[in-house]
Amino acid sequence: MRQGAFFLVTVFLTIHAVFAQQAHEIRRFQLKEVKQGVAVDASHFYVINNTSLTKHTKTDGKPVAVWRDTTGLLKHLNSGVVLDGKLYCVHSNYPEVPMLSSIEIFDTRTLHPIGTHSLGMLPGSATWADFYQGYWWVAFANYSNKSSAEGRDNRWTMLVKFSKNWERLESWAFPPTVLQAFAPMSTSGGTWGKDGLIYCTGHDKPELYVLKLPDRGSTLQYLKTIPTVSEGQAFAIDRSVKDKTVLYGITRNDNFVIVSEVK
Template identity: 75%
Template sequence: MRLTQSITNIIFGLLLLIRLPSYGQRAKELQRFQLAQVQQGVAVDASYFYVVNNHSLTKHLKSSGKQVAVWQDTTGLLKHMNSGVVIGKKLYCTHSNYPDVPMASSLEIFDTRTLRHIGTHSFGLFPGSVTWADFHQGHWWVAFANYSDKASAEGRDNRWTTLVKFTKSWQQVEAWTFPPVVLQAFLPKSTSGGAWGKGGFIYCTGHDKPELYVLKLPERGYTLQYVKTIPTTSEGQAFAIDRSIRSKQVLYGITRHDNYVIVSVID
């Protein structure tokens, strides 16, 4: 059993050397802001962007990067916030107990005007750690990650990563696995960011690589369909698509090692 898993990991590791095709598209950098701390991801609305860290949030002017508000968890109840998405006047942040097992997750809700914590939705124990969520066509779309370097007690690796569709009242409707070629690119981690973009495509990132993977729902079956890879300046981790700009697709991403938020446009 252990030998089989080791061989599988070696094969996946070799496949990491294979770069997925980009088909000529790339994310062109427009602007960057160096901040005091950028750990997990970024969310955005018409006037501000929001940096998501493990236990804190900061709010910044899009025009200058100036910080205008901060929130810090003082309860010790939040362990690992992963990403954020702005819906209306609310900022929804995914949260998990990563790297602990069994995996447990929640969605934490904040007022964008004040960054005050105003609500929570618990997923409880789920077969994966929630890393990103988006609201699209009246439903929640939530990614639950599994990892090959920190497999759960049940022996799951990143092939167990799944995208789940929920109603507004959090009833599960459908779920999909990720394409093997994208899971190989994620290795040894999993998906860290994701959002619905233009053309009815799902855009997602891994943990480290400066790449954006474009997926779509399959016509049949249970596996998301791989479309293409778009090279980016920002690393993996959680990103945001600026939906206040309709004429083009503007992306907010991060680089953790030097604490930058990077604004790009997908050409």
């Protein structure tokens, strides 16, 4: 085989390996407002907007509960994850600086606030969180077009591991390939998968990036990109589905929640 032909075959096989999986749409729900992200449990999904939450049935998208902040204390709810009947929402004061973040906790039955944990002033805006193997994992975003006042760009985006009592333990940078895909923004959604890998999204692109903790060093290892039907922003893996990888994602311009299966 000639060198040029060998190169083309190699590129084709590499691209095929990277995009071997993709998300296939199952259903979609058009709602009144869908701006930041979605969380999910066995029977409902939860739409997250800047200062409000709505709870919907998974069968037909019917709204069953609504909560809106009336205090003026919340600025930018970014994402959420449901754990043991509680909806943990990640909040920041984006686009203000210095960057401040917190975890806001809600009862999934009523959407009433039941707790808060201040992360305070850390190097970035918290955009997503998950609880995995007894630890909290929180992504802190930095933006190439928003963080100049603090002297940082999106290369400062990091994943931080906390104890269950919120003691900071370790942190990792995101790989250059993924940062370039995020640019000029940063990571907006993420979670641990059933396979022990990290799945995350950027701000806009319909792509899911799969990462793993490195064997050594301080940079997450990029594994592959999965094309999605939904945009970037915060998404959720439906952990009540045991034999499939079912995603709940959003499209902001037309206010859809999109359910898809990765295969």
